Amino acid sequence: MSLALLSPLRDTVRTIDARTPAHRDRAIDGLRALALLAVPTGHWLLGGFTLDADGALHNASPLTAVGGLAPASWVLQMLGIFFLVGGHASVLSFRRATGRGTSPGAWLGTRLARLGRPVLGVAAVCAALITVLSLLGVPEATLHTGATLVIQPLWFVGVYAVVTALTPYCLRAARRWGAWTAAPLLLAVAVVDYLRYGPFEAAMPSWLSLLNLLPGWLFAYQLGVCWGEKRLGRGAAWTLLAGGTALFAVLLLEFHYPASMVGVPGQARTNSHPPSLLVVALAAAQSGAAVLLRDRLARLLRRPALWAPVVVINLSAMTILCWHQTALLGLAVPASYLGGIPGLTLAPDSSGWVLARLAWLPVFAVVLVAISRATRRFEAPWSGVPGSRRTLAAVLAAAFAVFALRLA
Structure with a gap:
């Protein structure tokens, strides 16, 4: 890269650093950025496609054939960190808002609007794209595959909205009992797992696992609230790290939980959607490590060159x-007309596919950056958007949800 191009980049990096308030907790932003990047990396690496005889795309997973890839999901499953820093950030935001006289309801409304606008935007755009692609002759199976992939990460927004609404109650509990408030949540998940995987498994209803949805993700969020309230110190962090790691190992080796942190086609049991006790154990270990590494990470992010990308990622979170x-x-659908392309549309059934997919990751990232330049407007307030356009977006989003859930 020439000096002529490097100079503006250096200026931008220095400007971002200079405009960062001194009180900004760079470690929390760094952890959030790390968890954010893990989401696309995990989905891009651990998800693939197969082509049927009609040239339609179907979801597939390299974990079915390459079992040795499962430990990668331990590293890439960082939603525990996301909920941890979410709880930390929410309690600080809530405290500032109420200190200014803002009501808890108004605070929550603002937070939920920030979460909802981008979701509504992507759903509306995808509904329009499905209509256009269908008219162009793209197979319906491909459209359903694409819709399920787009909607896949959006469940997180709904769960995050619910735990955010519980912030005032989490705060009261943290002030009274400290980090111990997370223990009943872990116990609740353990009880549900015992019922659905233990000696009474055959008699349990299929919906029982849904009971883990709230406590499974509220666990790390509650720890984050405690952290923000300074009720989660280094001693508790060491306990979380050691205890979470030990529980994780026991569940894998003695209770034979699936090794992958994400669902694998063909497996009867899954650790995700809703979370199992293995996910909570990993979140505990990750939370402990995050607290212990906070100061070191904050010092590292004092370097402008490292801090600038963290800011950009956080600004583009949703x-x-x-x-x-x-x-x-955007790459796989056009490529499906060219046949089996390694790492893209060819079946993910070998380690060679994994290597090919790793080579595709930077390309996916470039496409995402290009898309982001046009879609970041959905994160901004819609105060200037006419009511008719908002209504149209809502109708399109509802149509997309119906199509993605195969209710149409």
């Missing part, structure tokens, strides 16, 4: 979450 699967599909 855009990354909502549109990263669209970046993958």
Whole structure:
């Protein structure tokens, strides 16, 4: 890269650093950025496609054939960190808002609007794209595959909205009992797992696992609230790290939980959607490590060159979450007309596919950046958007949800 190009980049990096308030917790932003990047990386690496005889795309996973890839999911499953820093950030935001006289309801409304606008935007755009692609002759199976991939990460937004609404109650509990408030949540998940995987498994209803949805993700969020309230110190962090790691190992080796942190086609049991006790154990270990590494990470992010990308990623958080699967599909759907392309449309059934997919990751990232330049507007307030356009977006989003859930 020439000096002429490097100079503006250096100026931008220095400007970002100079404009960062001294009180900004760079470690929390760094952890959030790390968790954000893990989402597209995990979906891009651990998800693939197969082509049927009609040239339609179907979802597939390299974990079915390459079992040795499962440990990668331990590293890439960082939603525990996301909920941890979410709880930390929410309690600080809530405290500032109420200190200014803002009501808890108004605070929550603002937070939920920030989450909802990008989701509504991506759903509306995808509904329009499905209509256009259908008219162009793209197979319906491909359209359903794409819709399920786009909607896949959006469940997180709904769960995150619910735990955010519980912030005032989490805060009261943290002030009274400290980090111990997370223990009943872990116990609740353990009880449900015992019922659905233990000696009474055959008699349990299929919906029982859904009971883990709230406590499974609220666990790390509650720890984050405690952290923000300074009720989660280094001693508790060491306990979380050691205890979470030990529980993780026991569940894998003695209770034979699936090794992958994400669902694998053909497996009767899954650790995700809703989370199992293995996911909570990993979140505990990750949370402990995050607290222990906070000061070191904060010092590292004092370097402008490292801090600038963290700022950019955080500013584009919902855009990354909502549109990263669209970046993958933007390449895979046209490529499906060319046949089996290694790492893209060829079946993910070998280690060679994994290597090919790793080579595709930078390409997906470039496409995501290009998409983000056009879609980041959905994260901004819609105050200037006419009511008719908002109504149209809502109708399109509802149509997309119906199509993605195969209710149409």
